[in-house]
Amino acid sequence: MPEIKNIRDLPEIELFTGGSSACAGCGGSMGLKLALKALGPKTIIVNASGCMTLLPLYPTTPLKVSWIHNAIENASSTAAGVRHGLDMQGHDDMNVVVYAGDGATYDIGFASLSAAAVKNERIIYICYNNQSYGNTGFQWSSATPFGSETKTTPRGRENQIGTTFVQKDMVKIMGAHRVYAATASLAYPVDFLNKIERAKKRDGFSYIELLGSCTAGWNYDPRLTIKMSKLAVQSGMWPLYEIEEGILNLNKDFKELKPIEEFLEQQGRYKKLPPDGVQKLRSLINKHWTELKEYNGLRYV
Amino acid sequence: MKQTLITGNEAAAWGARLARPQYIPSFPITPQTECIETLARWGADGGLPNTYFDRLESEHSVMSAAVGAAAVGNRVFTATSSQGLLLMHEVLYIAAGMRLPIVMATISRGLSAPVTLWSDHNDFLDQRDSGWLMFHAENNQEVLDMMLIAYHVAEDNKVLLPVMVNMDGFVLSFTDEPVTIPSFEMVDKFLPDYAPEHTITPDRPVTIGAPALDEYTFFKAQNHVAARNALGVIEQVQDEFEKIFGRKYDMVDEFMIEDAELVLITQGSMSTTAKAAIKEMRADGIKVGLVRLRIIRPWPASAIKEALKNARAIAVIDRNVAPGRGGIMLPEIVETLYYLESRPIISSFIVGLGGNPQTEEKIKEITHKLMEDLESGTPRVEWNDVEEL
Amino acid sequence: MREEELLYKAIDGIPIIKEPGSSASINRGSWRLVRPVHHKEKCTKCKICYAYCPDAAIKWTSDGPDIDLKACKGCMICMEECPTGAITQEKEN
Numbered sequence: 001m002p003e004i005k006n007i008r009d010l011p012e013i014e015l016f017t018g019g020s021s022a023c024a025g026c027g028g029s030m031g032l033k034l035a036l037k038a039l040g041p042k043t044i045i046v047n048a049s050g051c052m053t054l055l056p057l058y059p060t061t062p063l064k065v066s067w068i069h070n071a072i073e074n075a076s077s078t079a080a081g082v083r084h085g086l087d088m089q090g091h092d093d094m095n096v097v098v099y100a101g102d103g104a105t106y107d108i109g110f111a112s113l114s115a116a117a118v119k120n121e122r123i124i125y126i127c128y129n130n131q132s133y134g135n136t137g138f139q140w141s142s143a144t145p146f147g148s149e150t151k152t153t154p155r156g157r158e159n160q161i162g163t164t165f166v167q168k169d170m171v172k173i174m175g176a177h178r179v180y181a182a183t184a185s186l187a188y189p190v191d192f193l194n195k196i197e198r199a200k201k202r203d204g205f206s207y208i209e210l211l212g213s214c215t216a217g218w219n220y221d222p223r224l225t226i227k228m229s230k231l232a233v234q235s236g237m238w239p240l241y242e243i244e245e246g247i248l249n250l251n252k253d254f255k256e257l258k259p260i261e262e263f264l265e266q267q268g269r270y271k272k273l274p275p276d277g278v279q280k281l282r283s284l285i286n287k288h289w290t291e292l293k294e295y296n297g298l299r300y301v
Numbered sequence: 302m303k304q305t306l307i308t309g310n311e312a313a314a315w316g317a318r319l320a321r322p323q324y325i326p327s328f329p330i331t332p333q334t335e336c337i338e339t340l341a342r343w344g345a346d347g348g349l350p351n352t353y354f355d356r357l358e359s360e361h362s363v364m365s366a367a368v369g370a371a372a373v374g375n376r377v378f379t380a381t382s383s384q385g386l387l388l389m390h391e392v393l394y395i396a397a398g399m400r401l402p403i404v405m406a407t408i409s410r411g412l413s414a415p416v417t418l419w420s421d422h423n424d425f426l427d428q429r430d431s432g433w434l435m436f437h438a439e440n441n442q443e444v445l446d447m448m449l450i451a452y453h454v455a456e457d458n459k460v461l462l463p464v465m466v467n468m469d470g471f472v473l474s475f476t477d478e479p480v481t482i483p484s485f486e487m488v489d490k491f492l493p494d495y496a497p498e499h500t501i502t503p504d505r506p507v508t509i510g511a512p513a514l515d516e517y518t519f520f521k522a523q524n525h526v527a528a529r530n531a532l533g534v535i536e537q538v539q540d541e542f543e544k545i546f547g548r549k550y551d552m553v554d555e556f557m558i559e560d561a562e563l564v565l566i567t568q569g570s571m572s573t574t575a576k577a578a579i580k581e582m583r584a585d586g587i588k589v590g591l592v593r594l595r596i597i598r599p600w601p602a603s604a605i606k607e608a609l610k611n612a613r614a615i616a617v618i619d620r621n622v623a624p625g626r627g628g629i630m631l632p633e634i635v636e637t638l639y640y641l642e643s644r645p646i647i648s649s650f651i652v653g654l655g656g657n658p659q660t661e662e663k664i665k666e667i668t669h670k671l672m673e674d675l676e677s678g679t680p681r682v683e684w685n686d687v688e689e690l
Numbered sequence: 691m692r693e694e695e696l697l698y699k700a701i702d703g704i705p706i707i708k709e710p711g712s713s714a715s716i717n718r719g720s721w722r723l724v725r726p727v728h729h730k731e732k733c734t735k736c737k738i739c740y741a742y743c744p745d746a747a748i749k750w751t752s753d754g755p756d757i758d759l760k761a762c763k764g765c766m767i768c769m770e771e772c773p774t775g776a777i778t779q780e781k782e783n
Contacts, residue, residue, distance in 0.1 A: 007737050010740065017761070018716075018762070029744040029745065033743075046369065053511075053512065054512055056707055057512050058516050059516070059709070060716060061713055064711045068508075069509070069511060070369070070392065070510055071392060074362055074365035076362075077326075077363075077365040078365045078372075081355075082372065084353045085323065085324055085369060088323040089323070091373075111359060112359075222765040223767050225744070226742055226770065227770065461704070509705075510705075511705070519703070523703030523704070526696050
């Protein structure tokens with residue numbers, strides 16, 4: 001796929017069908033469908049255990065490319081084996097792509113991911129991030145933002161904040177591995193697809209983290225998945241940027257960020273965050289945004 | 302043919318090299334390190350022309366990468382021990398469930414806690430439910446030979462299961478023994494090219510590793526049937542092996558068994574010591590023999606039953622223990638012999654944990670204790686090396 | 691079934707899904723509470739609904755979007771994002 005300028009240029013290749021048991025309005029499923037349009041048929045997807053694992057269910061699959069699921073923490077190492085296995089047979093024109101959730105990426109599969117990036121394996125790692133362990137019912141992962149309620153960081157008498165930890169800055173960490181690292185949002189599909197196209201051309205490892213807006217986990221009406229994905233970007237909760245050779249490029253800049261309340265009020269996971277929690281969350285977001293603006297075009301890692 | 306002095310690690314590395322695997326993922330652990338280092342050195346010198354030698358960041362990732370490469374049709378080799386073998390435990394089941402004929406050399410070392418570096422069989426036997434086929438070598442020659450037999454059996458269309466070839470750590474892995482290393486030409490005659498039909502190829506999109514609901518039992522049953530098919534395939538392959546390489550292997554290794562009233566059952570390198578002790582005891586008129594278990598999975602029940610059918614007392618020598626139950630091989634032997642017309646006395650000996658050497662003296666003591674048990678009609682469970690504290 | 695009766699099924703006994711896109715035969719329409727209705731006269735063929743359907747239930751034709759009611763789960767993202775109001779919703783009977 002050549003880089004596209006507009007949704008009208010979206011490739012019409014169909015490598016993903018309906019019929020899966022993903023939630024209505026699922027951001028992860030949408031991301032997979034879109035990613036395949038940029039990746040094309042010469043693609044093998046390595047999946048880490050999570051919501052997407054249950055899209056294929058013997059004997060049917062919505063995938064029209066090859067897909068291998070091994071376990072939750074080893075998508076990167078499995079992909080390394082697939083990559084070298086293909087190369088040893090002369091199929092170095094196949095894309096090897098990991099499609100994994102944030103739990104598998106930030107936590108249990110972190111070591112595996114880091115090693116693959118250190119070795120600069122020719123793998124495109126797409127993390128669909130719904131800021132939790134989604135498939136098991138929405139428990140805390142180290143991608144869960146401050147103030148988000150999850151089943152293992154619930155609000156209660158002793159704790160009004162829910163998640164008191166601040167999530168890991170994964171994209172910066174991957175940038176520090178000296179590979180291509182970027183964020184993406186479903187509301188900006190042209191940007192997402194072009195980033196994948198850029199990753200395809202690289203002779204090495206790429207890490208793209210897609211905000212996988214999650215209607216069931218975040219608790220919002222399914223029709224709002226794109227609205228949530230857009231608000232996340234516009235409020236600074238999910239800035240769009242990329243890091244290449246350590247240099248930061250802020251893809252979408254705003255003169256002023258939208259107030260985060262608009263994002264928080266529409267999601268059950270944030271609704272009951274008390275004012276002091278909202279305040280702390282706002283300052284975390286502003287600090288991050290300020291830092292990104294400051295380092296835009298400069299060495300960031 | 303010429304014999305070379307090589308360690309068990311080198312023998313496993315040679316077995317792998319001769320099989321020409323396309324992918325070797327590695328992670329170091331004592332006492333396996335020399336195996337992967339040898340392969341790395343050969344690779345750097347151009348001695349593995351069609352192989353990618355890889356390094357992963359954990360043994361769990363080593364087996365995961367092995368699955369990835371095998372899933373796209375590569376022949377794969379790796380090696381590990383002890384804690385590393387246990388760390389890859391979940392992926393072993395996945396590899397077997399996906400029917401990927403990976404071959405792995407396992408270099409037996411006792412398990413923490415407490416830590417030990419020396420050899421016993423707990424790590425290896427802990428994998429007996431994983432769906433892998435399991436071979437256990439007595440000496441370095443058998444290590445190399447088992448590697449070649451393993452690939453042939455694993456890749457057979459009636460089997461398509463991964464195989465682990467075990468050797469005792471340090472005693473074999475870091476000890477030189479004379480080994481005949483066959484030529485590439487001989488191995489090419491023995492080992493056909495690997496041409497799988499159930500893996501991912503670029504022109505045929507398939508989904509591997511998806512969930513299955515109603516069909517789960519069916520697939521597990523097929524895994525079991527394939528493992529049982531391996532009983533016949535191993536015999537065939539070992540026959541072929543004898544024709545090409547001149548060395549004969551049976552399902553179980555029987556030593557001086559013909560008129561043996563007392564039979565010792567052993568696994569691994571300890572068997573060599575036991576055989577020497579038995580020769581001496583025979584010279585003293587004691588009717589003792591040995592059955593060495595070399596194929597652990599699939600379980601060669603009929604060969605074992607045949608070898609033991611005339612024994613009056615059996616010592617199951619377990620170089621392992623399942624705390625709360627006892628020696629791991631004991632119930633396997635007892636169940637296999639349950640329906641014999643006349644059941645022997647079966648005593649259990651738990652020995653050699655954490656690498657405690659089992660000398661000829663100790664083997665003779667075991668035999669004498671077994672004689673006592675035959676006299677008294679009462680089996681025992683005996684632990685070696687415990688009084689020394 | 692007695693174990694001796696188990697027959698080896700070779701490749702068919704290995705858990706791989708060989709038919710790509712076979713989920714398309716599964717009807718998820720029963721999930722819907724509401725369904726999308728497309729109004730051609732308002733459609734500018736911008737492809738936004740086509741891009742955003744999470745289940746690929748909207749196919750793209752030279753005539754614009756074609757909604758597959760077997761795959762459509764009624765999430766209504768298409769209606770929410772359509773810039774011209776060319777998609778409305780009606781209750782599922």
